[in-house]
Amino acid sequence: MGEPKDQPFKPLSNRDFDFFYEGLAQSRLLVQQCGECGAMRCPPGPACPECHSFSWSPRPLSGTGVIYSYTVHHHPALAGFETPLPVALVEMDESIRMVGPMDGTDPTRIRIGAKIDTRFIDRNGVAGYRFVLTDGARP
Numbered sequence: 001m002g003e004p005k006d007q008p009f010k011p012l013s014n015r016d017f018d019f020f021y022e023g024l025a026q027s028r029l030l031v032q033q034c035g036e037c038g039a040m041r042c043p044p045g046p047a048c049p050e051c052h053s054f055s056w057s058p059r060p061l062s063g064t065g066v067i068y069s070y071t072v073h074h075h076p077a078l079a080g081f082e083t084p085l086p087v088a089l090v091e092m093d094e095s096i097r098m099v100g101p102m103d104g105t106d107p108t109r110i111r112i113g114a115k116i117d118t119r120f121i122d123r124n125g126v127a128g129y130r131f132v133l134t135d136g137a138r139p
């Protein structure tokens with residue numbers, strides 16, 4: 001049995017999250033948008049936190065935004081990721097915050113307020129995404 005980082009990354013699968021991973025497989029970053037009041041929500045959930053409606057549809061995001069906050073994960077090892085692993089909370093251009101990995105980016109280059117873009121990747125055979133810096137520097 002290998003280290004956890006060598007094992008396949010298996011995303012959570014349930015009726016709230018499946019649309020998100022299906023979107024990644026089509027290179028689309030999706031959030032839920034309420035069918036009643038229009039509020040967006042992320043992470044996914046069964047009901048709108050604003051109006052409690054169960055009606056929703058997937059809404060694609062542009063994939064661009066700015067880093068609102070971030071942390072660097074060191075331990076424990078995570079399947080499909082190298083450590084240290086920067087993880088960012090991004091204020092997306094659509095005014096919704098989303099958490100995402102920034103694997104491949106030097107943590108010392110990450111700054112709050114830095115612009116990011118989204119890259120769709122294959123992570124050990126599973127469609128995934130990562131945020132990358134776009135402030136004139138290459139990840």
Ligand SMILES: [Zn+2]
Nearest residue numbers: 034037048051
């Ligand atoms: Zn609502």
